[in-house]
Amino acid sequence: MTQMTARDIAHAAGIALNTPVTEAERLSGGDLCVVLRLHLGTGGSVVAKSGPAPRVEAKMLTAIRATGVPAPKVLAVSDRVLVLEDLPDDGVLNGSGWRALGAALRRLHGTTGTTYGWPEDYAFGALRIPNAPVADWPGFWAERRLLPKAAALPPPFARRLEALARELPNRLPRTPAPALLHGDLWSGNLLAQRGTFTGLVDPASYHGHGEVDLAMLHLFGTPGPEFAEAYGATEPGCATRRPIYQLWPAIVHVRLFGAGYHGMLDGLLTRCGV
Known part of the structure; x- marks a missing residue:
């Protein structure tokens, strides 16, 4: 499968959510895939990413959350894109x-x-x-x-x-x-x-x-x-x-x-x- 562009991911995420995407910004990191914060026409934001196996990653995140450990909620997933809850992050732990x-x-x-x-x-x-x-x-x-x-x-x-x-x-x-x-x-x-x-x-x-x-x-x-x-x-x-x-x-x-x-x-x- 060819590497998805930011535009591809935003489009696929909007379809998966059945919600229009008004703005997309690329997040830091993502050495192996593209990670975006998407602002939605209905208000609020989500995180969307490509990856080698979005459905498998979704199961992994769901398993982590099931233990009570914080992890983003899976909002939508397809064979091409994973859409997640946008958790707060400034990258600094004290x-x-x-x-x-x-x-x-x-x-x-x-x-x-x-x-x-x-x-x-x-x-x-x-x-x-x-x-x-x-x-x-x-x-x-x-x-x-x-x-x-x-x-x-x-x-x-x-x-x-x-x-x-x-x-x-x-x-x-x-x-x-x-x-x-x-x-x-x-x-x-x-x-x-x-x-x-x-x-x-x-x-x-x-x-x-x-x-x-x-x-x-x-x-x-x-x-x-x-x-x-x-x-x-x-x-x-x-x-x-x-x-x-x-x-x-x-x-x-x-x-x-x-x-x-x-x-x-x-x-x-x-x-x-x-």
């Missing part, structure tokens, strides 16, 4: 906001599934994310995250990932609780207004070890100390497992954005001892 995020993430991870994965595959842009269930967690992390993209990396990276994958049964818990994950938890996907946490957006959800979200959140930033206090205690060995879980977003960044992320991937593999 201490109480970090505390609210910690409590929300603990709540999210307390909602568990019956297996690891998600009923449907997903994607970051053109990069497919396989989510088919695997019975044990080390197997899922190897077969659905580390190895599928290894063959497309420079051979030295691929060999190191393959070596690590063989060790995962000894380095990851076999059957941790299959927590509901956001799946792409970094600061750009956290909404905040005047320091207060207002919602999670742009999920790539599946069920897995809750430490995956914590690892991603710490890869590109440093949550305030209030976050850890509110989230609560982590399992023994969390710090040792963190670089293993951070390898997935590093691989994704290499595949999507190129060799500028080779240093990150190399450093994480070294921290993993391979």
Whole structure:
């Protein structure tokens, strides 16, 4: 499918809502898709976006909201566009906001599934994310995250990932609780207004070890100390497992954005001892 333009998205959203769109403004972010704030002829505004699988993303957001964790309400969805509640956001979390995020993430991870994965595959842009269930967690992390993209990396990276994958049964818990994950938890996907946490957006959800979200959140930033206090205690060995879980977003960044992320991937593999 060809990339939708802002005009395409506004038009498709108006049809999905059966409401005229009077103005469209592009929002920041959206490295892999176009995100717009649309002002409606009936008053108010919504957020509309393209994406690889709008219906799948809608299900993910609905699952997050069902736990009581803030996320935008799905207002309309089609095969081409997702239309969402326009939650307030100025991008800045303060201490109480970090505390609210910690409590929300603990709540999210307390909602568990019956297996690891998600009923449907997903994607970051053109990069497919396989989510088919695997019975044990080390197997899922190897077969659905580390190895599928290894063959497309420079051979030295691929060999190191393959070596690590063989060790995962000894380095990851076999059957941790299959927590509901956001799946792409970094600061750009956290909404905040005047320091207060207002919602999670742009999920790539599946069920897995809750430490995956914590690892991603710490890869590109440093949550305030209030976050850890509110989230609560982590399992023994969390710090040792963190670089293993951070390898997935590093691989994704290499595949999507190129060799500028080779240093990150190399450093994480070294921290993993391979």
